[in-house]
Amino acid sequence: MEFYYVVLLFMLGFIGSFLSGMLGIGGAIVKYPMLLMIPPLFGFQAFTAHEVSGISALDVLFVSLAGVLGYRGGSYLNKSLIIVMGSSVLVGSLIGSFDSELLTEIQVNIVYGILALLAAIMMFIPKKQNDESHIEQVKFNKPLAAILAFFVGIGSGVVGAGGGFLLIPIMLLILRIPTRMAIASSLAITFISAVAGTIGKISTGQVEYLPTIIIISAGLIAAPIGAKISTKLNTKVLENILAILILGTAVKIWIDIF
Numbered sequence: 503m504e505f506y507y508v509v510l511l512f513m514l515g516f517i518g519s520f521l522s523g524m525l526g527i528g529g530a531i532v533k534y535p536m537l538l539m540i541p542p543l544f545g546f547q548a549f550t551a552h553e554v555s556g557i558s559a560l561d562v563l564f565v566s567l568a569g570v571l572g573y574r575g576g577s578y579l580n581k582s583l584i585i586v587m588g589s590s591v592l593v594g595s596l597i598g599s600f601d602s603e604l605l606t607e608i609q610v611n612i613v614y615g616i617l618a619l620l621a622a623i624m625m626f627i628p629k630k631q632n633d634e635s636h637i638e639q640v641k642f643n644k645p646l647a648a649i650l651a652f653f654v655g656i657g658s659g660v661v662g663a664g665g666g667f668l669l670i671p672i673m674l675l676i677l678r679i680p681t682r683m684a685i686a687s688s689l690a691i692t693f694i695s696a697v698a699g700t701i702g703k704i705s706t707g708q709v710e711y712l713p714t715i716i717i718i719s720a721g722l723i724a725a726p727i728g729a730k731i732s733t734k735l736n737t738k739v740l741e742n743i744l745a746i747l748i749l750g751t752a753v754k755i756w757i758d759i760f
Contacts, residue, residue: 507546511713514540515561515720522562522666522721523569523728524735525685525744530558530658531621531667533717534614535751539758549710551610555602555662556708557717562662563696565721569689572729578686583679586644587651587687588694591665594655595695599702602660611759614661617654617668618752624671625745642677650676651691659699662708666692667748681740685732 518533534554542548549557573579602610650672651665658665666688673684703709732740 504546506544507541508716510541510544510546511716512720515717516724518717519561519565519568519721519724520728521747522565523572523689523725523730524732525666525670525728525740525747530562530662531618531748531751533561534558534661535754539754549713551607552602552708553710555610555660556703557710557714558662559599559696559699559703560709560714561717561721562692563700564718565725566666566689566693566696568722568725569729570686570693572726573686573689573733578683579690580640580679580683580687582644583640583642583647583673583677583683583687584690584694587647587669588691590648590651591655591658591669591691591695592698594652594657595659595665595698596655596702598656598659599662599699600659600706602662602702603706603708605660608759610661611755613657615752615755615759617657617661617665618748618755621668621671622745622749622752624668624675625748627675640679640683642679647677655695655698658695659702662699662703665695667744670744682733685740689729 514533514536518536521532537549537554537557538551570579605613651669654665654668654672658668669688669691670684673679673688674681679687
């Protein structure tokens with residue numbers, strides 16, 4: 503593997519994982535299109551959609567764990583939310599990750615495009631400001647949370663994502679979870695989802711290990727930094743950054759599909 507290719511992959515991993523830690527997403531929303539589109543621009547061989555989904559699954563596993571560790575010791579990790587949504591997303595991700603082998607390249611990209619578009623729409627729907635002052639007393643609709651997490655798991659399992667970019671809009675808009683708690687808890691749920699996704703991708707031979715190791719190495723450095731910065735930023739700023747990021751990615755994917 504060429505030196506400059508290693509540097510490029512490390513940079514892509516670092517940027518995606520920094521945003522992951524800061525915004526509570528697994529990073530696949532950023533890295534999936536980056537890994538598909540950027541290497542060919544520098545003259546390197548392009549990854550296939552299946553290869554990118556395999557790399558993303560393992561990367562999200564380690565990066566989301568690193569992000570969660572950045573929030574440890576605080577009160578933003580809601581155990582009840584993590585258990586309810588995490589168990590459902592785990593089952594859905596197992597189904598999606600194994601079934602993804604049966605899909606074509608275009609179909610995998612279409613699934614990703616649909617997920618990103620849904621997330622972008624939800625992020626731009628006006629939301630009432632959730633109360634951040636009593637986060638230890640947060641309550642939510644557990645059956646609804648479980649059902650939504652299951653379907654997110656299926657879609658994210660297909661593309662190798664943890665589903666954080668969809669889980670956060672669902673938590674904010676539908677479940678009415680405070681922003682900082684949604685970001686932190688989403689990372690923990692994303693980690694659970696990524697465990698299932700990783701099992702499916704490895705079992706079906708969709709992982710390129712050397713690029714994955716490089717990207718994960720960058721992520722383990724960058725994700726905790728992003729998580730620390732997240733605790734110091736205004737929650738509205740975090741929501742706006744995530745909304746723009748998701749919308750831009752969705753637009754780019756659909757342009758490439760057509």
